[in-house]
Amino acid sequence: MILDTDVKERSVSFDVPKKIYSMDALRIAAQILAPKIDVYLDETKAAYEVTLKAKRRDAGEAQLTALAGEFGNELLNQEYRFIVGRFNHKISSLIVTQALMAARGGETPAEAPAGESAPEFKKLVADMVRNAEAEVARTMPKKIPHQGTPLPPVKEDAGV
Amino acid sequence: MSRLTALPSGAAVDTGALAAFNFRDMGGWHLLTNDYGQFLMLSSADFSRFMAGKVVAGDPLYAELESRGFLKARLDFKQLAANYVKKNSFQWFPGPSLHMIVVTLRCNQKCQYCHSSVVDPSRTDTDMDVETARKTVDFIFSTPNPTICIEFQGGEPLLNWPVVKFITEYAQAKAKAGNRKLLMALVCNFTLMTEDKLDFLFDHHVSICTSLDGPAELHNKNRPFLGGGEAQQKVVYWLEKIQERCNADEKKKHYLPGALMTTTRFSMDYGPEIVDLYVKLGLEQIFLRPLSPIGYAKRVWKDVGYEAEEFVRFYEKTLDYIIDLNVSGKSDIMERMALILLSKVVKGEDPGFMDLRSPAGAVLGCLAYNYNGEIFVSDEGRMVDHQGDPLFRVGDVAKSDWISVIDHPTTRACVSASTLDNQPMCHQCAFKPYCGVEPVFHYETQKSVFGQMPTSGWCVSHMGIFDVIFRKLRDPRARRVLDKWLERDQCRWQESEAVPAGQPEVVR
Amino acid sequence: MKSTKNISKQRPQAAVPKKVAVVSPQLSSSDAAFSLDVKTYGLESVLGAAYLMMDKAYVSLSGDRAKSVVVTLRAKDPAAIKPKALAEEFLLDLASQKIRWAVAKNNLPIREFVAEQAVLIANGRVAPSSAAAAPPEPPAEQLTDDQRAEIEKLISEVEAEIKTMNDKKVVPDPKNIKASWEEKQEQENKA
Numbered sequence: 001m002i003l004d005t006d007v008k009e010r011s012v013s014f015d016v017p018k019k020i021y022s023m024d025a026l027r028i029a030a031q032i033l034a035p036k037i038d039v040y041l042d043e044t045k046a047a048y049e050v051t052l053k054a055k056r057r058d059a060g061e062a063q064l065t066a067l068a069g070e071f072g073n074e075l076l077n078q079e080y081r082f083i084v085g086r087f088n089h090k091i092s093s094l095i096v097t098q099a100l101m102a103a104r105g106g107e108t109p110a111e112a113p114a115g116e117s118a119p120e121f122k123k124l125v126a127d128m129v130r131n132a133e134a135e136v137a138r139t140m141p142k143k144i145p146h147q148g149t150p151l152p153p154v155k156e157d158a159g160v
Numbered sequence: 161m162s163r164l165t166a167l168p169s170g171a172a173v174d175t176g177a178l179a180a181f182n183f184r185d186m187g188g189w190h191l192l193t194n195d196y197g198q199f200l201m202l203s204s205a206d207f208s209r210f211m212a213g214k215v216v217a218g219d220p221l222y223a224e225l226e227s228r229g230f231l232k233a234r235l236d237f238k239q240l241a242a243n244y245v246k247k248n249s250f251q252w253f254p255g256p257s258l259h260m261i262v263v264t265l266r267c268n269q270k271c272q273y274c275h276s277s278v279v280d281p282s283r284t285d286t287d288m289d290v291e292t293a294r295k296t297v298d299f300i301f302s303t304p305n306p307t308i309c310i311e312f313q314g315g316e317p318l319l320n321w322p323v324v325k326f327i328t329e330y331a332q333a334k335a336k337a338g339n340r341k342l343l344m345a346l347v348c349n350f351t352l353m354t355e356d357k358l359d360f361l362f363d364h365h366v367s368i369c370t371s372l373d374g375p376a377e378l379h380n381k382n383r384p385f386l387g388g389g390e391a392q393q394k395v396v397y398w399l400e401k402i403q404e405r406c407n408a409d410e411k412k413k414h415y416l417p418g419a420l421m422t423t424t425r426f427s428m429d430y431g432p433e434i435v436d437l438y439v440k441l442g443l444e445q446i447f448l449r450p451l452s453p454i455g456y457a458k459r460v461w462k463d464v465g466y467e468a469e470e471f472v473r474f475y476e477k478t479l480d481y482i483i484d485l486n487v488s489g490k491s492d493i494m495e496r497m498a499l500i501l502l503s504k505v506v507k508g509e510d511p512g513f514m515d516l517r518s519p520a521g522a523v524l525g526c527l528a529y530n531y532n533g534e535i536f537v538s539d540e541g542r543m544v545d546h547q548g549d550p551l552f553r554v555g556d557v558a559k560s561d562w563i564s565v566i567d568h569p570t571t572r573a574c575v576s577a578s579t580l581d582n583q584p585m586c587h588q589c590a591f592k593p594y595c596g597v598e599p600v601f602h603y604e605t606q607k608s609v610f611g612q613m614p615t616s617g618w619c620v621s622h623m624g625i626f627d628v629i630f631r632k633l634r635d636p637r638a639r640r641v642l643d644k645w646l647e648r649d650q651c652r653w654q655e656s657e658a659v660p661a662g663q664p665e666v667v668r
Numbered sequence: 669m670k671s672t673k674n675i676s677k678q679r680p681q682a683a684v685p686k687k688v689a690v691v692s693p694q695l696s697s698s699d700a701a702f703s704l705d706v707k708t709y710g711l712e713s714v715l716g717a718a719y720l721m722m723d724k725a726y727v728s729l730s731g732d733r734a735k736s737v738v739v740t741l742r743a744k745d746p747a748a749i750k751p752k753a754l755a756e757e758f759l760l761d762l763a764s765q766k767i768r769w770a771v772a773k774n775n776l777p778i779r780e781f782v783a784e785q786a787v788l789i790a791n792g793r794v795a796p797s798s799a800a801a802a803p804p805e806p807p808a809e810q811l812t813d814d815q816r817a818e819i820e821k822l823i824s825e826v827e828a829e830i831k832t833m834n835d836k837k838v839v840p841d842p843k844n845i846k847a848s849w850e851e852k853q854e855q856e857n858k859a
Contacts, residue, residue: 001728001740019732032607069726069742076727077612080584080719083712087772088581091783095579096519096572098251098787103524104566105254105304112301115337124333125294132290132326139322143284161757162720166764173767180775182768195779211767235778241785252790584719588768614723 001072005064010054012064015047016075025078026050032074037067161185163614163623164588167211168204174213179232183207184590191630196243197508197593198228201634247593249510250517250525254304255562258514258526260311260539261296261327263288264320265531265546269349269391271371271383273424273457273464277546278315280386287320288531293327295557296529301334303527303562308335309343313539315531318352328364345369347420349383350398351391358402362412368402370395372419372441374427374434382424382464395419399441420447423471424464431478439491446482447496448475450621454604455543468617472624479628486641494645501629502646504594514538516596516622520578523554523571533557535565537574540600552600574599577609585613591626693755700755701740704762706733713765714739720761725754 004013016026026048030039033052040051052067059067085092115121165185167173184191190207192200202210206221210230215221226234229243245252265286267278279286288296300308310331317324328344335342345367361368372395373379379392399417406412419441421427421434438446450471453461479498485491503511514521522537529535533556536542541552554560554568565571577599580586586597601618602611613619632638694701704714711733718727718739725741741754788794 001730017730017732019734020729020737028608035607066726066744069744072726072728073615073722074612076715076719076722076729077584080715081582081610083715084584084587085582087712087776088587090780092576092579092581094780094783094787095251095581096575098790099519099524099575100566100572102252103255103304104563108563110302110304113338116334118337121333121337125330128326128330128333129290129294132293132322135322135325136290140287140320141282141284143287143289144282146285147283161764162761163723164720164761164764166760167767169760169763175767175770175774178771178774180771180779196782232775232778237778237782237785240782241789244782244786245790248786584716588716588772612722614720 001068003065003068005061007059007061007064010057010059010064011051012054012068013049013051014068014072016050017047018043019046021048021075021079022082023048024082025075028078029071029074033067033071037071039071163620164585168208171208172212174211177213177232178210179230179235181230182588182590182592186627186630186634189634191590192230193590193593194229195593196229196240197247197504198230198243199505199593200224200228200230201630243508247504247508247510248518250512250521251519253525254306255566256303256521256524256526257305257307257512258309258311258521259300259303260313260526260528261288261293262313262315262528262530262539262542263293263317263323263327264315266319267314267316267349268319268351268386269316269383270386271422272460273382273422273451274455277456277543281319286315286531288323288533290323290326292531292533292557293323294330295533297327297330297334299529299535299557299560299562300331300527301338301340307341307343309345311344312346312348313528314348316349316352317346318348318357321357325360328360328366332364343367347371349391350395351385353394353398358405362405362415365415367415367418369418369420370399371422372396372399372437373421373424374430375437378426378430378434381426382422396441399443403442416444418445419443420449423449423451423474425466426464428466428470428474431474432481435478435482435485435493439485439493443493445494445496445499448478449497450475452540452598452601452604453617454540454601455547458547458604468620469624471621472628475625476628479632483632483638483641486644487637492644492648494648497625498629498632498642499645499649501594501626502633502642503649505629505633506642506646515598516594518578518580518592518596519575520596520598522552522574522578522599523566523568524575527565529557535560537570538600540598540604544600544604551603573609577602577611583610583613585619589623591623594626595622691759693751693758695751695755698746698751699740699742700751700758701738702755702758703731703736703738705736709762709766710769711737712769713762716765716769717758717762720765721754721758724749 001014005011006013026039026041030037033039035055037052037054040053042049042051050071052064052071054064054067056063165183167183167185179194181192181194183193186201189204190202192202192207192210202221206215209215209221210225215225222231225231229235229240265277265279266281266283267274268281270278297310300310308331310327312324312327314320324346331342331344334340344365346361347369350370371383372392373382376390376392379395380390383391385391399419402415402417406416419438427434435446450468451457451465453465457464475497479495482491482493482495485493500511500513500516503509504516510517512525514525517525522541526538527535528537528539528542530542530545534542534545534553535555535557536545537552537554544552552570552574554570555565576582578597580592580595580597583597586592586595589595597611597613597616598618599609599611602616603609605617606612606615611618632642694703706714714737715729718729718741721727721741724745725743728740728742729737730740731737739758741751741758743749743751743754785794
């Protein structure tokens with residue numbers, strides 16, 4: 001792969017031959033690497049002309065080359081996965097369908113058992129709820145309002 | 161050669177007579193396996209003969225190959241199908257059996273690696289309320305599996321004790337009314353345990369498990385109290401106390417507490433010492449598991465994490481130590497990861513370990529319920545949500561029914577991604593019949609539920625562990641120990657006999 | 669992904685590696701490149717071997733899937749592995765991939781058949797095997813030539829039957845679970 005890097009623009013460009021790689025693979029690779037790069041696309045008859053722009057402001061020549069390499073590897077990962085998936089698709093479809101349909105347990109959810117409709121059961125549950133709520137009020141610290149947003153996503157250079 | 165290993169250069173091969181198989185060069189010998197869970201360990205010379213099509217009828221090796229389904233002309237289709245059914249029993253299960261309920265995110269400890277993304281004890285907004293608890297139990301009982309296992313998690317679940325009690329009693333009432341088998345387990349740090357709580361847990365047959373990372377200096381470094389302070393002493397105190405009560409009462413012998421350790425970078429030099437502590441405390445098993453860079457652990461990976469190869473070296477060294485203890489008679493402690501893999505490899509059974517199934521246990525085998533009623537494909541999926549990404553959320557107990565959860569696109573994506581026949585490297589791996597991939601792990605580390613196996617830490621560590629286990633199986637001294645473990649494990653399951661439906665039952 | 673014009677005005681033409689002998693790599697100070705005939709090796713084997721190098725190399729492909737693929741390997745850590753070592757490893761894996769894929773293709777119908785039988789057994793539509801009930805089969809070395817020929821014929825018939833069964837889609841799928849999201853969208857758009 002011939003790389004054209006522009007450190008000032010934090011970009012690296014290269015051709016992706018259409019007779020080897022598919023648009024599907026390109027899209028998936030772009031999505032997977034989206035935390036690290038923005039992907040720009042142009043095309044000729046023979047190739048997709050891909051430009052990656054690094055999101056990290058301090059990306060240098062080495063990092064840009066590595067990003068292009070990662071992108072190329074991800075393209076291969078997807079293309080080969082398609083091949084393997086197509087080859088084994090009857091078996092994998094059988095397994096996936098079987099597992100999902102077995103787990104589903106039928107077309108409609110089972111009804112609650114008759115025992116739960118009995119007045120004694122309903123009273124038992126009502127008593128349990130009341131006792132639990134009383135114990136919460138008696139023994140637990142006061143509930144505060146919802147405190148807001150979850151943690152922000154971890155930075156990509158976490159070293160994982 | 162690559163991690164899949166390769167054939168010797170210039171090897172003579174005649175594939176015409178060979179049934180489907182995968183192979184692995186184990187260094188001096190070769191491993192053959194097939195999709196039906198059959199395996200053979202061959203000397204390199206025998207492997208070469210097999211590949212060249214030179215093993216003929218009358219050769220003792222021929223009978224071995226034939227009986228295990230490696231010869232195309234001698235396949236017993238019905239037997240192979242029966243093996244497949246037994247090995248993949250989980251594929252026929254009607255829905256998840258394991259339901260993990262996070263009753264609060266509050267915790268009084270600040271463990272270095274905490275996956276659970278805990279908050280400090282003042283955050284009562286992260287306590288599950290009684291109404292959400294009731295709806296969670298109702299949802300659990302709407303799933304179709306006749307066996308339900310509820311596991312309390314957190315944060316520290318004892319910080320929301322009234323809701324733990326409510327869920328226990330309500331679930332047991334529903335199990336009785338609906339003739340369902342119910343098992344219950346509590347995972348807690350023991351620092352808030354009291355005699356009253358213990359009495360309740362015993363009376364309601366709730367199994368208890370805690371975290372014990374090792375000797376005090378290691379455990380306290382990994383798992384300090386919030387605001388500092390040493391917790392290991394309390395863990396050991398309650399472990400011993402609960403054991404004392406269990407051993408004093410024949411009916412309680414199945415409720416002996418369990419302990420789990422988490423391997424951090426700091427654990428690497430402490431393998432034998434960790435095992436010695438578990439032995440000293442009379443614990444039956446130790447589970448040597450790698451830490452996953454998911455949730456909060458991903459943020460602090462530089463401080464607590466390690467390379468997959470480092471974990472494999474730690475695993476082998478520590479397993480060797482455990483085997484030595486068994487051989488010498490000093491202890492009969494078992495290693496849980498080895499036991500799980502041995503059940504799959506030697507017995508051809510599924511031991512119920514969600515992470516090593518194809519497809520994985522996400523939704524099909526387990527669900528996680530957050531304090532606010534949100535439903536996740538697994539506890540790892542819940543941790544990803546806590547970091548700001550809701551991808552693995554598949555429902556809400558207040559709004560969703562079981563059908564919407566199993567039909568959810570994320571469920572289908574996880575099932576498809578974790579089916580090893582869809583995985584480029586796994587479909588050729590000798591460990592494929594026994595292994596599995598975890599979609600949440602790969603999403604967190606490689607930004608894709610499918611992942612990229614050549615560069616996957618999950619793949620490196622699991623292949624490494626399988627290498628270790630198969631080498632032990634080939635070593636007669638280690639094999640005797642492993643066979644005894646399998647026998648003991650079998651006895652244990654047979655002892656906890658079928659309990660009348662609706663009655664509470666122990667879970668280990 | 670955004671579409672734009674070329675952002676670099678003078679982009680060099682991609683250099684086409686010289687055609688190399690099938691098993692001889694073209695080595696530079698940083699790369700190892702192979703030109704591989706797809707008919708000789710099979711596309712699956714070529715991509716499979718390239719795929720396995722991804723832990724230690726950046727892999728790029730060029731050429732034409734239908735004819736000849738050029739695989740270029742560049743070490744992620746040049747100090748850890750040289751292009752010659754990359755090339756040797758790739759060739760070993762390429763030879764192995766060819767065998768692995770040949771075995772896989774030879775046995776796919778049987779694997780599919782057994783998987784289907786397993787599903788049917790698990791769903792109670794076929795009785796599981798009973799080793800005790802079946803008459804013992806003769807050891808292989810006692811088979812006559814006629815018996816061996818019969819077995820080969822049976823295997824061929826089974827493989828042909830599997831192909832027919834697969835076309836009939838034995839496993840019911842009333843909820844169309846097997847369909848991909850894209851296929852479902854297409855069906856909905858057509859409806």
